[in-house]
Amino acid sequence: xxxxTHPAGVSILGMxxxxxxxxxxxxxxxxxxxxMERKVSAHMQLRPGPMExxxxxxxxxxxxxxxxxxxxxxxxxxxxxWVYLAAPIVVFLPVLLTFLVIPFSQTLIIRDMNVGxxxxxxxxxxxxxxxxxxGWASNNKYAVLGAIRSVAQNIAYEIPLLxxxxxxxxxxxSFSLVDIVAAQSRVWFVLIQPVAFILYITCATAxxxxxxxxxxxxxxxxxxxxxTEYTGMRFALFFLAEYTNMxxxxxxxxxxxxxxxxxxxxxxxxxxxxKVYFVIFVLMWFRWTFPRVRFDQLITFAWKILIPLAFANLxxxxxxxxxx
Amino acid sequence: xxxxxxxxxxxxxxxxxxxxVTIRYFFKPIVTVQYPREKIEMTPRYRGxxxxxxxxxxxxxxxxxxxMCSRICPSQLIxxxxxxxxxxxxxxxxxxxxxxxxxSLCGLCVxxxxxxxxxxxxxxxxxxxxxxxxxxxxxxxxxxxxxxAGLSATPVPTAADIEAAQAAEAAAKxxxxxxxxxxxxxxxEPEGEVKA
Numbered sequence: 001x002x003x004x005t006h007p008a009g010v011s012i013l014g015m016x017x018x019x020x021x022x023x024x025x026x027x028x029x030x031x032x033x034x035x036m037e038r039k040v041s042a043h044m045q046l047r048p049g050p051m052e053x054x055x056x057x058x059x060x061x062x063x064x065x066x067x068x069x070x071x072x073x074x075x076x077x078x079x080x081x082w083v084y085l086a087a088p089i090v091v092f093l094p095v096l097l098t099f100l101v102i103p104f105s106q107t108l109i110i111r112d113m114n115v116g117x118x119x120x121x122x123x124x125x126x127x128x129x130x131x132x133x134x135g136w137a138s139n140n141k142y143a144v145l146g147a148i149r150s151v152a153q154n155i156a157y158e159i160p161l162l163x164x165x166x167x168x169x170x171x172x173x174s175f176s177l178v179d180i181v182a183a184q185s186r187v188w189f190v191l192i193q194p195v196a197f198i199l200y201i202t203c204a205t206a207x208x209x210x211x212x213x214x215x216x217x218x219x220x221x222x223x224x225x226x227x228t229e230y231t232g233m234r235f236a237l238f239f240l241a242e243y244t245n246m247x248x249x250x251x252x253x254x255x256x257x258x259x260x261x262x263x264x265x266x267x268x269x270x271x272x273x274x275k276v277y278f279v280i281f282v283l284m285w286f287r288w289t290f291p292r293v294r295f296d297q298l299i300t301f302a303w304k305i306l307i308p309l310a311f312a313n314l315x316x317x318x319x320x321x322x323x324x
Numbered sequence: 325x326x327x328x329x330x331x332x333x334x335x336x337x338x339x340x341x342x343x344x345v346t347i348r349y350f351f352k353p354i355v356t357v358q359y360p361r362e363k364i365e366m367t368p369r370y371r372g373x374x375x376x377x378x379x380x381x382x383x384x385x386x387x388x389x390x391x392m393c394s395r396i397c398p399s400q401l402i403x404x405x406x407x408x409x410x411x412x413x414x415x416x417x418x419x420x421x422x423x424x425x426x427x428s429l430c431g432l433c434v435x436x437x438x439x440x441x442x443x444x445x446x447x448x449x450x451x452x453x454x455x456x457x458x459x460x461x462x463x464x465x466x467x468x469x470x471x472x473a474g475l476s477a478t479p480v481p482t483a484a485d486i487e488a489a490q491a492a493e494a495a496a497k498x499x500x501x502x503x504x505x506x507x508x509x510x511x512x513e514p515e516g517e518v519k520a
Binding site: 040042043044045046047048051198285286288289290305309 | 332336339342343345346347349350352353354355356358
């Protein structure tokens, strides 16, 4: 398969198309998600949300983005310069890279790797590094506190996340996301392993630093947590990374539990996006229902409740698989 | 051991209960009134700025320019001027200006008016670009409200009208005094004639 247009057996044109597709998807997704978040939060509080710019405030996000881009990029005096500048980029790039392996439909996948989920989880861990970089380099007490809390939180919640996904991988027998989706052609895994689904959603909420686990960016407690000292476009990058991260964890939930692109009548890609946005709606639902968890409660919850439950789920799954 | 699992289950159930509340609220209609685009019905006793009420019989205002409101206003915001027009029994206001930007809506002017000419309006959406936007000329406002209600607008007396009215009144007064003097003289003279 190796040739000029296919170095290492991969089509350059296909890669380019994928790249453009992913960047478009990320931009449009952030645009849509920010609007959706504001509307969902508003209606849960019996108010209309943005209504001025465009139909029911649909272009509000564009206006906000233009405003953010026009803001002055302030760099505080004693920051660790290169770390400070690199942090927004490091937080955003890994999230972009995880789009490589997600199956949007039967045929729409940039690269079907046989270690698909490992890639996603590895890159998700890089965002923790970026948060630590941002917090430490900012030369700000509150940023450092936010960063430290965020690192502790992310590390703690990654463990039950991995173990929960391992239960599904045990059942399917492959790390490839395409195989996992294909294995759900008759019945979705949410019906076979509901406990795993609930555990996964909880860990996903904690991984993306969303309420009720949003202590690192708690507006009322730490000014803005680890991104206190970031203004304008750099702040926009953090914001963008958070919403794209939400999309990624929702996509993984869809692939692992909700049957990926399977569904009657409508084409696969529409089902995929419907499921992803349903999961994101549930994440937003969590945000406007639950109060913020105190830090020690957060860590207790991860280590003393989620990890034992995830282990129990894994052991029971292994047991049942062995008995078959 | 059992309490550990019980705690998890009870806690999980309470989380679901909380989510049920939120999703119910998601589907309820919004309570916000979107201010510039939607109108609110004010209650009848809502206290907007004081304005000249339209009398249901004469279809115009009842102000007799007695200046009670002007004197009682604690911030001295009301300016009234009026004269007596020929053929009418009482004075009529020819100018009624009130500076609403400083008004405290105390209601003393409405309370003290002897003819109940003043009432509170129901206008709540007052927005302007400068202080001067809120100086209200009530005779003009009355015309607008009369037109909105389909009544004929009471004309605002011009300076010429006022001068003519004042001149007519002065003339009438002078004529009356002359008549009174002549009467008094006529009363005194016959007695004198008899004597002589």
